[in-house]
Amino acid sequence: MAITGVILIGFVIGHLVGNLQVFQDPDHLNGYAAFLHHLGPLLWVARIGLLLAVVIHIWAATVLTLENHAAREVKYGVKHTIQATLSSRLMRWTGVVVLAFLLYHLAHFTLGFVQVATFKENLQLYTMSGDYRVAGFPVVKAGAEVLDVRTMVILGFQQPVVALFYLVAVGLLSLHLLHGFDSLFQTLGWRSEKWARALRAIVIVFCAAYFFLNATIPASVLLGRLKVAEPVHPAAQR
């Protein structure tokens, strides 16, 4: 659980950093998406790796939960919690909601099964006005025609139900990480009383920052701060 958790935490951080490019020029998010797609086999290595991490994470959680239920056949008449945190007691439920969100998210932005009208492949192509650079190398050249991911995201979040579901899911994921991120240090044996407080503070700040930075995207769309960009070269579009 801890090792797959580390992989998935790494992924959600990277994903958030990538997403925040939505606030920049459309070149950034669209160039970034095109860059990821051009990775080819590497993209599939990452996708399969992440899928494996998710599957193992859920499989381990299921097996451990079943074992834990079996370890106490007769339940207590009085249910009492001394000091276990709310987030630690809700792991199963926050996990399930995050999984439901993940499936919707993939159906929405990767596979195009839902909200088909605004799926990236059904939108007009976007023409890069400048180079998209990674570590100084221009990976997507100016003038290249790429999928307009940024417009898809903004149109997607203009539906309040979708934006609210996203907010709830990201909130619950942050709550999930509040226990999970802290917990992995204990499982891997890296936690001790000496720096437990500092560790807890780091995790709380991380989870709060993770939630608020993620929430800025749908919130900005709903508040009308983030709009679909006007085409720069209308003639160049199909």
Added chain:
Amino acid sequence: MVAETTAKTLNVTLRVWRQAGPDAPGTFVDYAARNLSSNMSFLEMLDVVNDELTMKGEEPIAFAHDCREGICGTCSCTINGKPHGPGHGIATCQTYMRSFQDGDTIVVEPFRARAFPLVKDLVVDRSAFDRIIQAGGFITARTGSAPDANAIPVPKTDADLAMDAAACIGCGACVAACKNASAMLFVSAKVSQLGLLPQGQPERDHRVLAMVGTMDALGFGNCTNQYECSAACPKTISHDFIARMNRDYLKASVRAAFKPVAAGASGGAG
């Protein structure tokens, strides 16, 4: 001049789990406990209730107890959902009736875990802990005359930490309090008390692997790092020992994977 007594009199309702034997059906039964002194210990209160039951010709409530001073680890009972009752860092025998209010209903249950099968009423069989200790094996030590004191240097901080772990009285409250009936706190205390000392080094890897393996085989649950165990522990043993054990276990597993085995190897603690 003799100080006035602080004792008050209180009446409570006890809701006790009664079960005649391991396979008999169990149920909660209410008993009125009257005219109790607030300075009675919880176990004395049960004695009083049992006296009344015996006088009435009823079967007294079976409960485990021995030293009644918080050092033997025999008393158990989950009181209002918390092992050893409402206090912090004390066992059931050190819980006094002044912790309760007049008119309270107190629910008393046995420790609940599959690895602790019920014997009768509030008594459970905690010999699973003995099997974990047995799996830990011996430490190699020079036999013969007693060694000189301080012949083996032990840093003070290590000695203190080992003593913290060794404070475990093996009562099983950690298992009873854990949402998953996990024995991680108990096993980690037993692994650490020797693992921290020079005398415990030769068998350190074997000890942690064998004790954790036995714990898993006995049907205890898994740790979800909620730390109910250390909060319920009558000796306030820190869950830091669990992290220490996890670290020891990981290192021992890696080393065990590469460790050569002698052709004539048989027996021994590892």
